[in-house]
Amino acid sequence: MSAFAQRLLKWYAKHKRALPWRATRDPYRIWLAEILLQQTRVEAVIPYYEKFSARYPDVFALARASRDDVLKTWEGAGYYARARNLHRAAQIVANERGGKFPQTVEGLMQLPGIGRYTAGAVASIAFDARAPVVDGNVVRVLCRYFGIRDDPQASATQTRLWDTAEKLLPKKRAGDFNQALMELGATICIPKNPRCLLCPLYKDCFARADGLQNALPVKRAKPELPHKIIAAGVIYRRGKILIQQRLNEGLLGGLWEFPGGKVEAGESLADCVARECREELGIAVRVGKKIISVDHAFSHFSITLHAFHCEYVAGRVKISSAQKYKWVRPEELEQYAFPAANKKIIAALLAPPTAPDAIAPPRGAYTKTNTPRPARKNSRGESRTATPLKTQTRTPTVRRTRDHRRVRTP
Ligand code: SF4
Numbered sequence: 001m002s003a004f005a006q007r008l009l010k011w012y013a014k015h016k017r018a019l020p021w022r023a024t025r026d027p028y029r030i031w032l033a034e035i036l037l038q039q040t041r042v043e044a045v046i047p048y049y050e051k052f053s054a055r056y057p058d059v060f061a062l063a064r065a066s067r068d069d070v071l072k073t074w075e076g077a078g079y080y081a082r083a084r085n086l087h088r089a090a091q092i093v094a095n096e097r098g099g100k101f102p103q104t105v106e107g108l109m110q111l112p113g114i115g116r117y118t119a120g121a122v123a124s125i126a127f128d129a130r131a132p133v134v135d136g137n138v139v140r141v142l143c144r145y146f147g148i149r150d151d152p153q154a155s156a157t158q159t160r161l162w163d164t165a166e167k168l169l170p171k172k173r174a175g176d177f178n179q180a181l182m183e184l185g186a187t188i189c190i191p192k193n194p195r196c197l198l199c200p201l202y203k204d205c206f207a208r209a210d211g212l213q214n215a216l217p218v219k220r221a222k223p224e225l226p227h228k229i230i231a232a233g234v235i236y237r238r239g240k241i242l243i244q245q246r247l248n249e250g251l252l253g254g255l256w257e258f259p260g261g262k263v264e265a266g267e268s269l270a271d272c273v274a275r276e277c278r279e280e281l282g283i284a285v286r287v288g289k290k291i292i293s294v295d296h297a298f299s300h301f302s303i304t305l306h307a308f309h310c311e312y313v314a315g316r317v318k319i320s321s322a323q324k325y326k327w328v329r330p331e332e333l334e335q336y337a338f339p340a341a342n343k344k345i346i347a348a349l350l351a352p353p354t355a356p357d358a359i360a361p362p363r364g365a366y367t368k369t370n371t372p373r374p375a376r377k378n379s380r381g382e383s384r385t386a387t388p389l390k391t392q393t394r395t396p397t398v399r400r401t402r403d404h405r406r407v408r409t410p
Helices: 003-015 027-037 042-055 059-064 067-074 081-096 116-127 136-146 155-168 174-187 206-210 269-281 330-335 340-350
Strands: 227-237 240-245 260-262 284-297 302-314 324-328 397-400 406-409
Touching (some): 003 174, 027 081, 027 116, 042 067, 059 081, 116 174, 136 155, 136 174, 155 174, 227 269, 227 284, 227 340, 240 330, 260 269, 269 284, 269 302, 302 340, 324 330, 330 340
Parallel strands (some): 227 302
Antiparallel strands (some): 227 260, 397 406
16 A cells, blocks of 8 residues: 555544545445535435435435425535436445445446446545545545646546546545545545645655645636526415426436516516516516516526516416426415525525515506406306406415415415
């Protein structure tokens, strides 16, 4: 075993954090933790890991669960493609492999959502396969220790980093070695001002010797993220709210949301909501007061989402860019998995009112509608003019949810 590996393993034995997935060799639990850890901090992962482990104690339980249930359990963890792939992979392992995970990197990479990093982590930690891992923490340690000055995202540098990680692996305890390298990057060789005096690799580290710790790894200039303005409607009809389920594939696939879309050039927020309802749902709505504006950043763009109270006016719902829709009572919203920005709208809707008009629109607040109400017929079949919309706005009523919170609905 190299001096590098010896020092690292000795340090790891003494200083590793007691994380819940480190107390098991169960490939299901290790896989679950590794999927959750992708692009998420350890502290944020722990509650999700515990929630998933309790709700789906083995791969068969996860495979049997509905996709909606899995998404609801995942809600808030972000990067929802991970949850969909997790579910699909569980179904493959449970239904086609009798519950047994592949033990090799190549076999694991056949499963949805498992790339080279995750395959290496599961194979080495659960099955002690001699497989390297390279994640952000490992990149940082290797670039600093070996003085790698090339862009770590360039494919030639990636190849060099994977080769280096493989060469460093000891013949045995590959899983411990991989975890030790990642742990060092997470707790000692941190992005800014690494704690070199506590590092087991201090003696031979290139960056430490040359004072280049904060200059390595080299960083690419980050492109500015495009920003989108989105307007959405909380559409009421007979005390219920319309929600729709996004298509399974793509961003936030399978999650529920309030209908809406991107504001077009020269369009007002209220006009956007009315247009989206007409185009995407086939209904006319009257747009009322704003509920809340929410800023949210995704990996490739950011949004400001403006949510409005809306009142259903006319038309039969016919969705064209969602897979399902439902009318639900406000207190039922929490049963569905929503993206983070929509969760903030729900929190605003369900918050106790602090002022009479804080959430619910006042009488006469609805000002926009995209089509006139159609003329209706009385019981004798005679046409009569519809009651003017303005006069039909109802005074907000207060409902109580099962946990006794007050919910105001217009
Ligand atoms: S000595 Fe410092 S820069 Fe080098 S690997 Fe250790 S923590 Fe990182």
